[in-house]
Amino acid sequence: MAERELLKTDVLIIGGGIVGTSAAIALRRRGVSVVLLERDLCGARSSGINFGGVRRQGRAFGQLPLAQRAHRIWQDLPTLLGTDGEYVRSGHLKFARTAEDFDKLVHYRDGAAAYGLELELIGAAQLRSRFPWVGAGFAGASLSPEDGQANPRLVAPAFARAARDAGTVIREREEVVEVGRTLAGFHATTAAGLTVQADHLLNCAGAWAAPLAARFGDNVPLTQGHPAMAVTEPMPYFLSLSLGIEGGDIYCRQVARGNVVFGGGRVEPGAAGVDAIRSTTTALFRQMRSLAALVPRLEHAQIIRTWSGIEGYLPDRQPVLCASPGTPGLFHGFGFSGAGFEIGPAAGEVLAELVVDGSTPTPIDTFDLRRFTPPSTAHTQSQSPQHNESRKATTT
Incomplete structure (x- = not known):
């Protein structure tokens, strides 16, 4: 029988999207050891399949301090990641x-x-x-x-590379099947037999974060959503701005090589489940009608690729970004409801500050998960830290 592997670290991060990897980068800058587990490949889910809008406009006011912090991070992206990820402040x-x-x-x-x-x-x-x-x-x-756009298929993996270069131990294709906490700290075991022991746990598992949070009594009404996305053939460049519309049913941007990326609305998973989610002709035709009304010259554009993915949504479209109210050392960063690409790097830095400093200068009270908990239950949870739990979990 093969020997089971054991890793010990200061912080275990579950989830390799932009939030988890940016948290890893910030923690390594503070001299904290980090292990990151990702069920698939880092950046392959919502961080890598989204529209690529790097915008502050249209966000809830409570998100704007976080968005403004992220805006400064994006400005220095080449220094942070070694690539600009095709980021431009297009407007x-x-x-x-x-x-x-x-x-x-x-x-x-x-x-x-x-x-x-x-x-x-x-x-x-x-x-x-x-x-x-x-x-x-x-x-x-x-x-x-000064808002802009970037290529998520370049940016998301670049955050993971930067985290690894900073000294994070990243293990991909590691599905967590058991997670818990004792007086000695957190422990997580993967389907492949890897066990990680850590003093702190960061739940950055995206659309799969709710089951992990629930293992520690932190219950949130997270659902999975599936964006409908498409891109056209290269066309003569004419559109320097990233476009949106009040009501949000269509958005588009044109990249330097001429392709127009667009999206709007969501699709439902078919019989194969969420791992095989694809856009649909119904969604595409609906988008094309809205797109042609917004930019008539795109009416006859040829579509060369469509796709979808998996995002985590909360009822108020605000993320969960906080320390666990009942489990010391546990922190959550998930539920960005299709709008986490721009603010993800700042959310990661906030999580690192919560771990190391116990607080953050960025206002995050709006994102506390206790907003979903009845007052009597919240009081009970706050009085009952869970120290002896070892539970089954299926996470990212």
Whole structure:
């Protein structure tokens, strides 16, 4: 019988997306030893299959401090990762179809200013003169000139490489099947027989994070969502901005080589389950109608690839980013609801600060998982740390 492998570390991270790997980088900078376990390949799930929008505009106000922190990290991406990941501050333009939607953009502009996000409102009369490619009938738009876009298929693996280069022990294709905590600390065992012992545990398991959290009494109503994505053939370059729309049913961007990446809406998994999720013709036709209305010259564009993936969603579309209320040494960072690409690097740094310092200068009260717990239950959990649990889990 092969000898079972044992690793000991200060921090165990479960999940190799951008949040987990950026946390690993930040922890290694503080001299903390880290082991990261990933069920598949790092960055292969939501971190690597998303649209690639690096935007602050449109986020809930409570997310803007985290988004502003992330904005500074993205600015220095080549130093952090050794690659720019095709990141450009192209600007993000968000359209309003109706006067009511434009009023929402005005309200958002006014509220976002308190967080240092400056937005320019553009009325209907100016739209066609400034952006001649836009379709008719829009009531206006909001421009965030320093928001941008990047290639998630380059950026997500680059975070993992940078974490490994910083000294993180990364083990891919390691499905965690048992996890628990005793007075000696946390322990996790994988299907391949690897056991990791750690003083701290970071739950960055994305769409699979809820079962892991529940092992320690932290229950959250996380569901899985599946974005519908597509990309066109290369076309003459004309669209420097990343586009969105109030209501969120379509978004698109054009990359330097001419392809237009677009998405909007979600698809349902077929009989093969979430691991074989694909976009559908129904979703694609719906997107193309919205896309052609927004940018008419794309009406006859040829689609060369479609895809989907798996993202973790919470009812209020806000992530969980906090220390466990009942289990000392356990920290959560998941549930970014399809909008974690931009803020992921900052979320990772916040988790590292919670581990090392016990607090973070970035406001995160909005992201506490106790918002989903009835007050009486929350009080009971806070009084009952779990020290002797060893439970089965299927996580990332």
